[in-house]
Amino acid sequence: MKLERKISRNKYILFGSAGLLVFLSVWSLLTYTGLVPAFFLPPPSKVLSAIADLLIKGNLLGDIFASSSRIFFGFLLSLVVALPIGIALGISRKFEAFIEPIIAFIRYIPPSAFIPLAIIWFGIGELEKVTILFMGIAPYLTLLIADVVINSRRDLVEAALTLGADHQSVILKVILPNCFPGIWDSLRIMMGAAWTFVIIAEIVGASAGLGHLMIESQRFLRTDNIFGGIVVIGFLGLTTDYFFKVTYKSLFKWTEKSNA
Amino acid sequence: MLEISNISKLYKHNDQWSEVIKDVTLPIADREFIAIVGPSGCGKTTLLKILAGLLEPSSGKILLDGKEITAPGKDLGLVFQGFTLFPWLNVWENIAFGLNIRNLKQEEVVKTVNHYLTVTGLKDFAEYFPKDLSGGMQQRVAIARTLANNPKILLMDEPFGALDSQTRSQMQEFLTRLWEAEHKTVVFVTHDVNEAVFLADKVYVFSPQPTEIKKVFNVPFPRPRTHALKRTKEFFDFSNQVAHEFEQ
Numbered sequence: 001m002k003l004e005r006k007i008s009r010n011k012y013i014l015f016g017s018a019g020l021l022v023f024l025s026v027w028s029l030l031t032y033t034g035l036v037p038a039f040f041l042p043p044p045s046k047v048l049s050a051i052a053d054l055l056i057k058g059n060l061l062g063d064i065f066a067s068s069s070r071i072f073f074g075f076l077l078s079l080v081v082a083l084p085i086g087i088a089l090g091i092s093r094k095f096e097a098f099i100e101p102i103i104a105f106i107r108y109i110p111p112s113a114f115i116p117l118a119i120i121w122f123g124i125g126e127l128e129k130v131t132i133l134f135m136g137i138a139p140y141l142t143l144l145i146a147d148v149v150i151n152s153r154r155d156l157v158e159a160a161l162t163l164g165a166d167h168q169s170v171i172l173k174v175i176l177p178n179c180f181p182g183i184w185d186s187l188r189i190m191m192g193a194a195w196t197f198v199i200i201a202e203i204v205g206a207s208a209g210l211g212h213l214m215i216e217s218q219r220f221l222r223t224d225n226i227f228g229g230i231v232v233i234g235f236l237g238l239t240t241d242y243f244f245k246v247t248y249k250s251l252f253k254w255t256e257k258s259n260a
Numbered sequence: 261m262l263e264i265s266n267i268s269k270l271y272k273h274n275d276q277w278s279e280v281i282k283d284v285t286l287p288i289a290d291r292e293f294i295a296i297v298g299p300s301g302c303g304k305t306t307l308l309k310i311l312a313g314l315l316e317p318s319s320g321k322i323l324l325d326g327k328e329i330t331a332p333g334k335d336l337g338l339v340f341q342g343f344t345l346f347p348w349l350n351v352w353e354n355i356a357f358g359l360n361i362r363n364l365k366q367e368e369v370v371k372t373v374n375h376y377l378t379v380t381g382l383k384d385f386a387e388y389f390p391k392d393l394s395g396g397m398q399q400r401v402a403i404a405r406t407l408a409n410n411p412k413i414l415l416m417d418e419p420f421g422a423l424d425s426q427t428r429s430q431m432q433e434f435l436t437r438l439w440e441a442e443h444k445t446v447v448f449v450t451h452d453v454n455e456a457v458f459l460a461d462k463v464y465v466f467s468p469q470p471t472e473i474k475k476v477f478n479v480p481f482p483r484p485r486t487h488a489l490k491r492t493k494e495f496f497d498f499s500n501q502v503a504h505e506f507e508q
Contacts, residue, residue, distance in 0.1 A: 159344040162312050163358035163409055164334030173361070177348045254348045254389040 042224040047231060050224035059208070064232065066208040070126065070201070071194045074133025079187070081134075082141035087179075089142065090149020091171065103139045111136030112200050124205035129198070136197035141190050148182030149175060181252040188244035195237050262288040262311075262413050262445065267320035269306055280306050282470035283320070288413075293439055293446045295456035297506055298466030304449040305341070307471065308417045311447065312338045324412060334358060337411030341418040343398045345390040351401050352377070352386040358409035376404040379438065396427035400434065407442070416448045420455070432458055433487050440484050453503045457481075458490060465505045475505045 007015075024044060030036045031043035038046065054060040088095045114135045115128075122128040152175050160174045202211025210229050217225035249258045269281040280303040288294055298304050309315040311322055313332035322329040329336065345354050355376055359369045377383045380400045390398055399419055406414060420428045432455060439446060439459075450456050456463045463477040480498070481489060489495050 155340060155342055155344045156346060158309075158314055158332070159338070159340060159346075160357070161314065161332035162334075162336060162338040162415075163361065163405070165358075165361050169361050173357075174346065177346070180348075252348075254350075254391065256391055 039221075039223055042227055046224050047227045050222075050228040051232060054213070054225060054228055058213075060213070060232065063208055063210050063213045064236065066206075066212075067198050067202065067210045068236070070129045070133060070209065071191075071198050073126075074130045074137060074198070075187075075191070075194055077130060077134050078137040078141050078190075082138050082145055083183075086142045086145025086183075087149055087171075087176070089146035090152070090179075091175065096146070100143075103142055106135070107139040107143065109135075111197050115201070115204050119205060129201045129206070129209075132201040133194060133197050137190050137194055140193065141186060144186035144189065145179075145183055148179045148186060151182075152178045181248065181255050181257070184244065184248055184251065188241065188248075191240050191244065192237060195233060199233070261290055261323075261325055262447075263321075263323040264288070264307075264311065265321050265323065267307065267310060267317045267322070269303070269310065269315070270318045279470040281310075281317075282472045284471065284473060285320075286464065286473065288445060288447060290445055291443045292462065293448065293460045294462045294464060295448045295450060295460035296464045296466055297450055297453055297456045297502070298471065299468050299506070300451050302466055302468045303471035304451075304466060305417050308338065308415050308447065308449050311413075312336045312415055314338075334362070334409050335412045336415060337406035337409055337413070338415045338417065339399070339402050339406050339419045341421050343390070343395065343402070343422070345398055345401055345405070347390050350387050350389055351382055351393070354390070354401055355405045355408050357405060372408050376408045379441075380404045380434075394427070395423050396431055399423065399431060403435070403438070407438075407444070412445065414444045414446045416446065418450050419448075421450070428455075429487060435459060436483075436485050453506055454490065454499050457495065457499045457502060458485065463502055465502060477502050477505075 027041075027044055031038065031041055042050070051060070085099065089099060090096075111132050114132055118128045118131045118135075122131060156174055156178060157170055160170050165173065198209070199211040199214070202209035203215045206212040210233055214226050214229040217223075217229065252258050264284055264286040267281055267284045268279065270277050270279050284307065296304055296307070306315060310317045311329070313322075313329050313336060316330075324335060346357065349357065352373055355373045356369050359372060374383075377386055380403065382397065382400060382404065385393065385397065390401070393401065399422075403419065420431045423431060436459060446460075448456070448459055453463075457477075457479055461479055463479060465474045465477070466472065467474045477498075481495065
């Protein structure tokens with residue numbers, strides 16, 4: 001296979017829709033022919049009507065709002081903590097030695113392991129959900145940001161020093177702007193993980209949210225609603241990913257990647 | 261006056277010390293254009309980084325107007341071999357970088373940047389990002405960025421090494437013209453003998469590891485120099501003399 005740098009927009013759309021078409025065909029083939037019973041895998045049309053029902057009769061918009069706002073606050077809190085620590089980790093080897101073992105330790109604990117503790121501490125309200133998200137996102141985000149900073153270009157720092165920059169200007173005017181695109185990419189990666197954590201948090205002790213919707217549907221054996229929830233989460237994930245992609249291009253016009 | 265006195269640099273590699281630079285002493289007068297030639301990997305870049313204050317010598321001293329250099333700063337501007345423009349700044353902002361760091365008055369920044377944009381022929385590209393410029397243009401911006409900062413010494417580490425031969429010739433002529441107009445003290449490192457002879461007043465030939473000064477040549481050609489000089493017999497003979505020393 002040739003290592004391609006760029007394909008035209010039309011080609012991209014062509015290949016993208018072809019992939020989607022293959023996926024939908026296999027799904028239809030399995031379900032409409034009765035090969036797989038609808039109880040286990042409902043056909044596309046049934047999933048669509050389930051989504052429509054949830055929108056009109058159910059509380060789908062409320063669930064989406066609940067999950068999204070939890071992600072928003074969990075993500076914001078993680079960012080506020082991870083950004084300064086990650087940058088400091090990337091710059092100072094002493095600080096790295098001081099804090100990295102702790103972060104690495106927390107990182108290997110699945111966020112779901114914090115659920116029992118978070119419930120005892122904060123009850124089953126919003127704070128508990130945001131805590132789970134924070135425990136899941138913040139350690140990873142910190143290390144991702146630290147990695148971006150560590151890999152920032154040494155030659156640019158040297159150039160700035162020979163132009164008379166002091167330590168502070170090097171950090172603020174060279175390392176930071178140089179790292180912003182990488183940090184933006186880290187946010188994009190962690191946004192995907194945030195959707196995982198919010199569903200986990202909502203499966204236990206929630207009264208709203210997409211995770212709650214899905215565990216309720218399982219209780220009433222509504223496979224179509226479960227699939228509806230999955231599709232909605234997929235679309236929301238796609239939307240946030242697209243948001244990060246588009247903003248990357250407009251924020252970081254100076255990068256080679258913004259042309260791709 | 262830049263005095264390089266008894267500079268040595270040792271590196272430890274697998275528990276063994278190796279001497280990269282051995283006791284280099286070299287006085288550089290104000291407004292002098294000197295070139296250092298030596299084979300690739302002979303420690304020329306190391307010496308230049310020591311001069312710029314980016315590396316510490318193992319022994320010896322660098323004195324600029326009698327004061328010892330211990331840290332990098334604006335007095336010793338360095339143009340690197342690789343492309344080191346700040347990619348998130350456009351051409352204008354790159355040239356203004358050092359001036360803005362010193363919080364100079366905005367009128368003064370605008371005046372200086374515009375001057376160097378004109379001198380380097382980059383006026384039409386002020387808004388371009390580095391990624392949209394050719395290699396030769398990027399190095400012109402890098403030179404402008406360093407000169408705009410008004411350093412006492414301009415250090416250049418094979419600045420045209422990454423360019424194709426045609427662009428390289430153009431850049432050499434550009435640098436000669438610039439130097440003839442501005443008369444900065446320049447220390448120019450290269451492994452290209454012709455380049456050194458064409459540009460400099462004095463050419464120091466360095467030996468391979470450990471780097472020592474092998475010989476000094478005073479370049480006899482008058483200024484202003486143009487590219488036609490490179491095709492004269494005198495130039496050819498003189499370069500050969502230097503190259504002969506260089507290859508031994």
